[in-house]
Amino acid sequence: MPRFSVVIPVFKVQGYLRECLDSVLGQSFRDVEVIVVDDCSPDSCGTIIDEYAARDERVKALHLPRNVGLGRARNAGLELARGDYVLFLDSDDCYTPGLLQALAARLDSVGDLDILAFDHVRTHWWGRGGRSQVADLIERAGTDVFRLEDRPEYVHLFLVAWNKAFRREFFLEQGLRYAPGLYEDAPVTHMAMVTAERIGCLNRIGVEYRQRRQGAITKTPGRKHFDIFEQYEGLFAFLAARPELAWAHSLLFERAVFHMLFVLKRPERVTVADRREFFHRTADFYTRHLPAGFALPEGGTGVYMRALAKRSYRAYQAAELADRVRKSGPNKILKARTRAGKRAYAGLYTAQRRRSLDPNLAVYSSYWDRLPSCNPLAVFDKARELAPQVHGVWVVRKELADQVPDGIDHVVRNSRRYWEVMARAKYFVNNVNFPDGIVKRPGQVHLQTHHGTPLKRMGLDQQAYPAAARGMDFDRLLERVDRWDLSVSSNQHSTKQWERAYPGAFESLDAGYPRNDRYYAAGAEDVAAVRARLGIAEGKTALLYAPTHRDYQQGWAPSFDLARLAGALGDDFVLLVRTHYFYDRTPQLSDLAEQATVIDVSRHPSVEDLCLAADALIADYSSVTFDYANLDRPIVIYADDWQIYSQVRGVTFDLLSGRPGDTPGAVATTEDELIDVFLSGRWHGPDAAALRGAFRERFCQYDDGHAAERVVRRFFLGQDAEPAIVPLAQRVPAPSPSLR
Structure with missing residues (x-):
């Protein structure tokens, strides 16, 4: 025992x-x-x-x-x-x-x-x-x-x-x-x-x-809070059945009534429409169980109990008002809600919000109004197929408007039409968040697709990491989270992290990342075509190096000598370099690209294309690692600053542990180790393959080529998120270009 x-x-x-x-x-x-x-x-x-x-x-x-x-x-x-x-x-x-x-x-x-x-x-x-x-x-x-x-x-x-x-x-x-x-x-x-x-x-x-x-x-306000009356009736039935507990009657009566008054005063529990009824139910309880000789307590509780004894809701309201005035202070000055000149668009946006919603209008945005890409673009493409009645409009920055592909309707943010579509659209799709000034109207629904699996700490978890939290307004963040209706996830790890890091009332949609459908839809011809467009010679082994952003660094510099790695690997390999979108182009990388030492793919519009073209990935802590794992191709982790990164940014698991499910393949922490990983063949050896298999089981849980369809059916059509997820063993990703 x-x-x-x-x-x-x-x-x-x-x-x-x-x-x-x-x-x-x-x-x-x-x-x-x-x-x-x-x-x-x-x-x-x-x-x-x-x-x-x-x-x-x-x-x-x-x-x-x-x-x-x-x-x-x-x-x-x-x-x-x-x-x-x-x-x-x-x-x-x-x-x-x-x-x-x-x-x-x-x-x-x-x-x-x-x-x-x-x-x-x-x-x-x-x-x-x-x-x-x-x-x-x-x-x-x-x-x-x-x-x-x-x-x-x-x-x-x-x-x-x-x-x-x-x-x-x-x-x-x-x-x-x-x-x-x-x-x-x-x-x-x-x-x-x-x-x-x-x-x-x-x-x-x-x-x-x-x-x-x-x-x-x-x-959560609602009628469920009326349960308190039945609960306390049960308590007093218990007392009535035990005469030896008569001494406790007055003691527990006061606590019960205090508890009911406590609940009544809280709008997050009892709605305004229910307050009067709740008060009278409390008064009923008060009358029914009032002990003989009961002495009213001192202070505010006693005042409220007198209102109960009189069954006067007006007296209760007067007492509540007096209490609020006392706590706020008689000299409190009310501040204006708006500042002169702020938000010149307010009048236009407000006027547009008075118009009815357009039930067949959807607004899309990716990466803070950059060009169409990522999960929102995959949802957009699938919606045109499965929900053609819904017209999609993309929000883009003014300087990028002329680069939007033909056939995609778009608006420049803060333009007149922008405020019209933001006011009237029913559907909103984004992989980050729409601006703070956007008001979610009744009937509008928001789909948060996210843009990666979280190795690093996100959302409220960043509060413990000052470098990561620098400049963040967490109250505003939570207001944005409150707009979400559905949150897309590609694995249970992400689902749990999103629910913790972004506490909100949204529903998790465990459907897979729509952008990763490409890895299962593409065939050998598609892979060859992408490689040809990138200038990768036939027979070359292409390595994609895609490092992530560091909160503690200004600007970007490669973590290892790109020229040395390229030279050590020889002519059989070609190195594709993709810098994080936070960074501008660097002269060093441009020089190496001009010398044909590397291929600079930093501004290529599709990360999915780059992954399809690559025989292997060299990553650090980037979320591209989790997406690339869908292709079941070798992944090498180069982590020379893991100790700093994990302490400054915070991480959700130990990428370097070597445990199945944590580490996706061979690991190097120095430049020499990185070169040796490739020269020794460990990058695509059996140990690396076993680790990759366990990593795929954990993080490619829902990515099976049908994620976009599940999302569109659920979000736009109100159907079940179908088709069912294909088991990992039955999935067939795009073929590797040169490894046989």
């Missing part, structure tokens, strides 16, 4: 679940069972749970046949628990290191407790919070063991399931179970506290309580 049973109900938390499970299984105290309850989660949570259960015998996986909600999922896990103590942990939260060892030590020192409570810290999406509101209360408890009747102030301990270890036999003997619906923690916590004979506190932060920007039900 284990010392602790940790029950973790799981639903739609694939971006956080691994961190949660690792925080429990990585505890120094090992005598624990972890019961993970898959509440019929529609994402990859079930697969993650099974993965952990397969490799750690302490994990018990329970897959529920239908979604039952948090409370009943906890109950299902409780039925399997065999530990002396049971703890409940939410699947997007984490234990702090050493928590279980500290709990065990306290229990060993004071003997069995019915409840051992501990502290927590809120972890917001923008960073960690300060001390909890009950920190002083927990600290004052010291090593005392008490009953709530003797220490009634401890009724203020945070009303959740996950900040306490419950003696399992006590929990079961008292008949404690979580009811369906919201606020299920509150009645069970109160029932446990008033029936426990031995309560203790551990002055330690045990849980990192994640404050998710989106997805948390407590931040």
Whole structure:
């Protein structure tokens, strides 16, 4: 029988679940069972749970046949628990290191407790919070063991399931179970506290309580918040059945009403339309359960309770207004929302937004209004085939307008027609974000295609890396994220990273990257034609060198001597060099290209063409690595500054670990090693091929040549994202040009 049973109900938390499970299984105290309850989660949570259960015998996986909600999922896990103590942990939260060892030590020192409570810290999406509101209360408890009747102030301990270890036999003997619906923690916590004979506190932060920007039900307004009334009715039915708990009636009545008033005041829970009804439901509860001789508390809570006693919503509103004025201060000056002269287009854009939406108009943009390319271009092309009724218009910069290919309608950003299409289009497709000034109207839908698989840290994760976060306004970033409806992903790694780094209400569309369809549609003739256009002589082995941007560098310089590598490899090889689009052309590269030492492809409009033409890729930390893996051709990682890059920019996994799934092929960290990788043949040897195979399984998960069709059917046609994904073993990528 284990010392602790940790029950973790799981639903739609694939971006956080691994961190949660690792925080429990990585505890120094090992005598624990972890019961993970898959509440019929529609994402990859079930697969993650099974993965952990397969490799750690302490994990018990329970897959529920239908979604039952948090409370009943906890109950299902409780039925399997065999530990002396049971703890409940939410699947997007984490234990702090050493928590279980500290709990065990306290229990060993004071003997069995019915409840051992501990502290927590809120972890917001923008960073960690300060001390909890009950920190002083927990600290004052010291090593005392008490009953709530003797220490009634401890009724203020945070009303959740996950900040306490419950003696399992006590929990079961008292008949404690979580009811369906919201606020299920509150009645069970109160029932446990008033029936426990031995309560203790551990002055330690045990849980990192994640404050998710989106997805948390407590931040989703709606009728579900009326569940609080049924939950507290259950609590008072429990009290009524136990006369010995009469002492707790007034104590819990005040806490229940306070909790209802707390919910009522929050617009992120109770909508304006529902506030009056919610108030009257609270007044009903107040009248029905008012204890004899109850004394109103001091302060604002007492004022609000008087309004409840009178059943006067107007009195409640007056009290709320007075409270707001008091907090904001009588001398607060309201600031104007607009500045004179700002946004000269505002009048035009506003006028256009008064017109009806065009249901067959779509706006496209790539890389901050550069030329049509990447995933948006692949979606655009497929939409012309499958949804020809939708007219697509591209946004481009003025200096690039004359380079837009024939047959593609486009507008110059900030032009008169630009504001018209931005105001009236129903569909928006981008691989970055549209400008901050764009207002998302009701009925408009946004598709975020992204433009790579994230090795480096992105979005809010960049806050921990000052060089990467320089100049970023994270509040504005989140406002842009709020416009997304669908977020395209090519693998589960990306899906989880996007959901963590960009907390929003969008739906993940695990369809593959549309731009990578080209790698499966192209044949030998297409590959030969691309090579001919690039000037690659027949029989040459072409190596594409495509390094990424460094936040800590000004301008670009190659990480190795291009001329030396070209000379060492000889005439059988040709080196294609593709600099990142952030950088201007460099004289050094231009000189080498003029000398025919390399072929400069930095301004070539299609990265997909370059990948098709290349027999192998030399990459560092660029996302092109993940796309190129679809071709099942050799990849060499040249990483001379990995230590600096991973510390300054932050990374999501160790590209250089050599573990299957992490490293896509041979690795070099010095110029000499890079030359040797090719001269020795290791670049296309069996070890490199095995690593590449594992890398493809992990990162080419959904890329099968049909991604664009799945995206178009889902986004434009409202259909299921079909066809089904072709298994990796059955995919046939474009043939390699010279390697046989």
